[in-house]
Each structure stands twice: as structure tokens, then as C-alpha cells.
């Protein structure tokens with residue numbers, strides 16, 4: 001880790017100390033033992049409380065506010081680890097040795113070019129799409145890079161896109177005939193060296209391809225939507241550093257690189273949340289890992305889930321000043337409106353990720369007047385919410401409350417906040433999908449039918465008059 005980022009480590013360790021002081025050491029024993037099927041549990045709407053599987057990947061203790069990946073607490077992973085190490089840990093179950101990490105990073109670098117996908121993406125009106133929509137599309141296009149899935153249907157599109165802009169055809173393509181100007185990628189040569197599981201789009205290699213590729217696509221989308229060409233990665237920068245660089249076109253400072261790295265670690269996995277569950281449901285049908293990640297992205301984009309970070313910034317701007325907070329909050333509260341960035345299905349205590357992101361937001365905004373103002377409004381709002389909703393309903397800030405302020409301080413536009421979340425969460429989605437597939441059973445809950453029976457089929461001319469039921 002860079003010398004200049006020692007202060008960041010200090011901030012994280014201080015947050016850890018505070019968390020330990022404020023939370024008890026006992027885990028929730030009913031959620032930390034092997035399952036004997038069938039299992040008894042109390043299930044609420046939205047599958048609240050339902051137990052779907054065993055896992056060794058991660059544990060969220062909602063009442064105490066703990067987050068653990070593979071046995072390591074989140075504070076230590078942020079203080080001492082890197083995103084590359086943590087994604088390896090989530091996937092394999094242990095931290096990599098030096099040699100393993102070097103090999104893993106090399107693999108990620110190899111996959112991050114994603115030239116073919118970026119070229120295809122440029123055939124779509126990215127500037128008219130929301131970045132999360134473009135990212136979802138991008139994972140579908142990535143699926144074609146190495147796999148045979150849907151290839152025949154797809155090839156005609158490739159030919160059309162290439163033919164539309166022949167000047168942009170890179171050196172790796174060879175002309176296949178003068179008359180029709182059809183070009184072919186060096187597919188044959190590459191296919192020989194592709195591992196079997198990449199071809200079928202289901203194995204670990206595809207997960208690593210996605211880990212790197214989704215980050216690459218996020219960088220490319222950030223540029224394309226502003227009418228700029230995607231930029232190449234810098235081999236000197238880390239995964240996190242390259243994410244900032246390819247999105248903004250600016251080389252990050254060591255502090256920005258480290259803070260982004262910490263944020264990626266914080267967002268990498270989080271139990272059976274909506275997007276992870278969506279990915280797992282798709283995988284459980286024996287669909288493939290690209291479509292699973294696409295489903296995760298689709299679920300993450302909603303404002304009740306990962307989309308909340310973007311809304312938080314809009315909300316803080318809307319509040320306008322610290323002085324406006326009490327009146328603004330009272331109005332929302334009286335109307336029973338939700339405050340973005342607060343509340344959580346599992347945490348009924350302070351979210352440990354917000355414990356880290358809050359002081360990091362303070363640190364990152366100290367020299368920027370505009371971001372500092374947003375941070376101050378956020379802190380004032382947090383105090384108001386905790387005083388009332390915290391005491392009444394155990395509602396505290398969640399991960400989305402401060403992450404946007406951190407990203408905004410790096411000059412990242414707010415509609416890229418949720419894609420950054422997605423970049424990080426690919427590690428959790430793919431690890432959990434791979435784990436679940438080892439003992440796969442298709443997900444299939446039931447709904448309670450409360451409609452009528454024995455209705456008579458009415459002729460069409462009578463239908464407007466029948467009562468809705």
C-alpha cells in the first residue's frame with residue numbers, strides 16, 4: 001500500500017475500534033450452523049427470514065452490525081487487503097499467496113481489454129441509455145467473447161457492425177474476401193487455448209472474465225455516453241485505480257485509488273440480498289454465469305437496492321443546506337416517505353460499511369467546498385434520522401448513504417455510482433453462484449392463492465360488465 005494512504009488505514013481501524021466498543025461479541029447462533037433439511041423458520045413478506053441454503057462465503061449479523069467474508073471481518077479486509085485479494089478470497093475461500101496473487105492479477109489484466117465487447121457496445125446508442133442498462137447489455141455482449149452460446153445468431157450482427165465502420169477494425173482481424181468485405185476475428189487460434197468452462201460460460205474462468213470485464217465496460221460506458229472513446233488501462237494502476245482512470249480519464253492520486261479500493265471491498269458481498277438472490281435464481285436453472293450477472297445488475301439498479309446511492313446525492317442537493325434539514329426531514333416523516341440511504345432488511349444496527357464510508361467521506365471532502373457541503377448536510381440528516389427513526393424503528397444509515405459522497409469527491413458523476421457498486425458485487429454474485437451450483441436445486445417458492453374458483457367463462461360481449469376480482 002502507498003505511503004500516503006496510511007491515514008486511510010488509520011480511519012478504518014478507528015471505525016473498527018468504535019464498532020467493537022458498540023457491539024457485543026456474540027454471533028447470532030441460529031444463523032451460524034449447518035442446516036438439517038427441512039428447516040423451520042418464520043418467513044415474512046419478501047421472503048424475510050427464509051433460509052435458502054448454507055454458505056461459507058459471508059455472514060451478516062444484522063443485530064450487531066457485523067460483516068464477515070470467509071471468516072475475516074470487513075474492517076481488517078479494508079485495512080490490510082486489496083480488492084484483488086478479497087475477490088480471490090471470496091471465490092476460492094482463502095487469501096492468495098504472493099505467487100497466486102500475481103497469477104490472478106495477470107489473469108484479470110488479460111481479461112480486462114474486452115476489445116470485442118467494447119467494439120460491439122459502440123454499435124448501440126450508449127449516450128441515450130442509463131449506464132446500468134448499458135452495463136446489462138454489455139454483459140450479454142461479453143457472453144459472446146469466448147462462448148459458443150448463441151453464436152450463430154449473433155455472427156451476422158458482428159459482420160454488420162464491423163462493415164459499418166471498417167476503419168475501426170483493429171489489427172487482430174484479417175480480411176476474408178474482397179467482394180463482401182467480411183472480416184473474421186482470430187477465433188480459431190484463440191479457441192484452442194480457451195478453457196472448456198469458458199466456452200460453456202458457467203465455470204470459474206467466466207467469473208474472472210466478468211470480474212474484469214464489468215469493470216472495463218463501466219469505464220467504457222462512462223466515456224461513450226459523453227461521446228468520448230474508451231481508454232486503455234494503465235498497467236501501473238490497480239483494479240481500483242484503473243476503474244477511476246478509465247471512467248474519468250484522470251490518473252487517480254494514491255489516496256483516491258486506495259479509497260476506491262476500500263469501497264470495492266466493502267461492496268463485494270452481502271449475504272442473500274436481492275441482486276445476489278436474483279443471480280442465484282438464474283444460475284439455479286442451469287442458465288449461465290453471464291446471464292446470472294446480468295440478472296444481478298438488473299436487480300441492483302432499483303432505488304430500494306443499489307440505485308439508492310445515486311438518489312442520496314439528489315436528495316442532499318434537494319435539501320440544499322444544513323439549516324434546511326430539520327424541516328425537510330419532518331415533512332418526509334409526516335408523509336411516511338422513505339429517506340434514501342437509510343434502513344436495511346437485515347441490519348437493525350449501524351451498517352459496518354457506513355461506519356467506514358462516513359469518515360472516509362469526511363476525509364475526502366475536507367478540501368472540496370462543494371462536496372464538503374454535501375457531507376455536512378448528510379451528517380445533519382443522519383443525526384435527525386437516528387434521533388427519531390433510529391430510536392423507533394432501528395433505522396440507521398446503510399452503505400449507500402455515504403458512498404456517493406466519496407465517489408463525487410473524485411469527480412465521478414452520480415449515475416455511475418450504481419455501476420461501480422455492480423463492478424464490486426460481481427465478486428459476490430459469481431462466488432455465491434459457484435458455491436450454490438455445487439449442490440444446486442432450482443429455486444421454486446410458492447405463493448398463496450387467494451383468488452376465486454369456479455368462475456364461469458363469459459362471452460366477450462359480456463365482459464365489460466363483470467366485476468374485477
Ligand code: ACO
Pocket residue numbers: 046303304305306308336337338339340341342343344345346389393395398399400
Ligand atoms: N426511511 C424511512 N422509513 C423507513 C426507511 C427509510 N429509509 N426504511 C424503512 N423504513 C420504515 C418503513 O416505512 C416501515 O415503517 P412502518 O413499519 O411504520 O410501515 C419500516 O421502516 C420497515 O420498512 P420496510 O420497507 O418494510 O423494510 P424492508 O426490510 O422491506 O426494506 C429497505 C428495507 C428496502 C432497504 C428500506 O429500508 C428502504 O426502502 N430504504 C431506502 C432505500 C435504500 O436506502 N436502499 C438501499 C439499501 S442497502 C442496499 O441495498 C445496498
